[in-house]
Amino acid sequence: REWVRKYTLDNGLLESKQKRGAEDKDQQRVYQLYYDFSQQIKRVRNHQVLALNRGEKENVLSVNVRVDVAAIERYLKFRLVGSRTGAAADVLTAAANDAYKRFIAPAIEREIRKSLTDVAATDAIKVFGKNLYHLLMGAPLRGRVVLGFDPGIRTGSKLAVVDENGRFLEKAVIYPHKAAKYDPQGAKKVIIGLVKKYGVSLVAIGNGTASRESQTFIADIIKTDLPTLQYVVVNESGASVYSASDVARAEFPDLHVEERSAISIARRLQDPMAELIKIDPQAVGVGQYQHDLPTKELDAELNAVLETAVNQVGVNLNTASPQLLEHIAGLTKTTAANIVTYRDENGPFTTRTELKKVPKLGPKAFEQAAGFLRIPDGKNVLDNTDIHPESYGLASTLLKETGSQPGPSSANVLQALANPAEAERLQVGLPTLTDVIESLTHPGRDLRDGTEGAILRTDVLSVKDLKPGMQLQGTVRNVVDFGAFVDIGVHEDGLVHIKNMVKTDRKTRHIETVNPYNYVAVGDIVTVWVKEVDVQRARIGLSMVPIVAD
Structure with a gap:
């Protein structure tokens, strides 16, 4: 059994196929890389293990370990009967092969899958911890009156003004996007009124639904009416969780859930730690496959x-x-x-x-x-x-x-x-x-105070504006085994794959092999170049190595 286990680990393959008739969620084919996947067990990466496990759990993928069964059967025959022949030798060989196929092989496959999962989970937990630490240690933005902007379409966008110390001042609901109550002029009037009344210098826009349209709306106001105003796109992961929590109800008992969310978005910009500490860490979106972890x-x-x-x-x-x-x-x-x-x-x-x-x-x-x-x-x-x-x-x-x-x-x-x-x-x-x-x-x-703060913007960029070779500045939103996701001011974060982080001739398999202290961290401001854009699948490939446009 020990020999079979070692042979399987050294020579086996971890494979996956798309299940017949299975549909990938959201029509984005998130498991497309694993529809026909094969990798040596000893070379499979931690994030691949977690992705395969989730795809299997969601009935999109079938995953199995494949090994040269004939080689194992030859070994078993050699150990049990050697060069002897005859009826007894045939019975022993048949029994060994049957035992391997029905009992030993499935058991060893389960052992290997569990071992791979345990290692991957331990690594993912460490990655989550590092990312959360850097998110909490993000630079506070002091001394600014901030307007929190929680984008919405059907129920409108929620606004909340907070003063320099995070104290809630006033709320409002506007309808700047095409919906049943579409009123862009009224929305513009409300924004200008709040900015002038409270001396707002910064708008914190959540990056959820209608964020792209909201950025365009605010950028137009800056261009025509409020040239000194700036805006920041804030990762709103967990804001809705906080808004519906007992903590938020105790803090703002007279406000609706959506209105509390706008306050949370504004405060998250002013002091990330003070606001994020109120939220379940698993809801802040800086890990990989955290819902599958122990x-x-x-x-x-x-x-x-x-x-x-x-x-x-x-x-x-x-x-x-x-x-x-x-x-x-x-x-x-x-x-x-x-x-x-x-x-x-x-x-x-x-x-x-x-x-x-x-x-x-x-x-x-x-x-x-x-x-x-x-x-x-x-x-x-x-x-x-x-x-x-x-x-x-x-x-x-x-x-x-x-x-x-x-x-x-x-x-x-x-x-x-x-x-x-x-x-x-x-x-x-x-x-x-x-x-x-x-x-x-x-x-x-x-x-x-020694860390870089958020990128303040006055204009807006669309994914359709991106061209290979374009140089941009962005904020690192998440770091995972295979690279880093960077917010460059469009709705979707771009991925800097680990191979595009530094110039290297060797194959880099894990982010810590680039730099043992992590090459980048959540919250870092980085310069990136657009490598490729897939508008249909909303995928943006970025590089930290300069790219010359064609």
């Missing part, structure tokens, strides 16, 4: 990613939602809710130590959480740093001895103290001293 393992990975991202950035104790707070180390769903209740009843926190008054938040929880909770306008400037209260004495000593104040202006003076001799004098570890000095020179720092 739920327990996927949840564990995503929860770890959420906690890592939130704690690396830290949160504003006086504005953070319960959903954001519960991912802070040391806090639970209950203590996060109690913090918000205490804040509502007693006003904003003025010091970190005030947290000790929150019900059920004990000394251990305070010790774990305090360093990740910021108070920008508190009594103590150190409360707006990631310095833990246990190190406030050290921070105060450094400031007093150097006559400095927290901020970049003190960087040179303070950083001169980051050496082993000073650490020994102050009786602290050098890493602790270095971290405290770094925090003092950057109070209120946010790791996300």
Whole structure:
């Protein structure tokens, strides 16, 4: 059995065919690549395994393992009877062949398929986690009043204005697209009115149904009436899930689902982490085949990613939602809710130590959480740093001895103290001293500020405008085993296949073989060239390697 398993793994093929009479969903023939697919088992890729599994589950594909049965039968005969002949030898050979065909071969095929699926699922979970992390760590767009635009046709497009801090100001419904209540002039008047009333400088347009038409509508208004206005296409995956959730109902009990969605789209642009944290990670659309993955393992990975991202950035104790707070180390769903209740009843926190008054938040929880909770306008400037209260004495000593104040202006003076001799004098570890000095020179720092923000647009591009060789800028929306999907401002994201990421003569099979730290990440702004366009199937092939147009 061990020999047969190894021979099958080394020499077998994983094959698939389209089932007779089976129809591919959405008429887009999403499994077309696997209608007549054959690959060596040891060379099959993880995303191919997951695609084959889903196609089989949806009764579009039939999948099987094929191996040279005659070679296996020759081996079995050699092991059992060798060169002997006669009736007994024939019986043993026939029994072995029958056992292989009816029992061993199907069992080994199941083992191989399960092993391939387990490896593929583990890899997909890691990919999902990395993508979610980069999505959460997207650069916030601060200081802009934003108009959220949730496109729709039959029921109209929903609008919501939020101020610089994400506070909801006003809502509206317009009908700019051809439908029963088609009113483009009225829609234009509403947009202009809201922009002028609240000083809106940016429109966040969801990328769902009618997004293409909505972009054209806003671009025309910018061209004729509001030349300083800009727009951004926002990935609205999960916005509808949030809008119908208990969290959204508690936050906006008087609004309809669609109106909450427009608020979510606007806020997602202002602070991706604060808004996305309210949504089930599986609904944000940055993985591959996530609905086919083991739920327990996927949840564990995503929860770890959420906690890592939130704690690396830290949160504003006086504005953070319960959903954001519960991912802070040391806090639970209950203590996060109690913090918000205490804040509502007693006003904003003025010091970190005030947290000790929150019900059920004990000394251990305070010790774990305090360093990740910021108070920008508190009594103590150190409360707006990631310095833990246990190190406030050290921070105060450094400031007093150097006559400095927290901020970049003190960087040179303070950083001169980051050496082993000073650490020994102050009786602290050098890493602790270095971290405290770094925090003092950057109070209120946010790791996300160093990343590139969204691409702001004023005009619109159609898939029909795309030509091979055209150079564009885009935002990476998803990274998978075989490449990256990039938003270039048309309705469909384009695919940069891994072979089109860097110039190489060798065959690259997985994205991490290009760069062990990932060549691109979700949210990156990249320059791409159009490689090919299939308008009928809505497929766009892109390249990060320059292409010269014919």
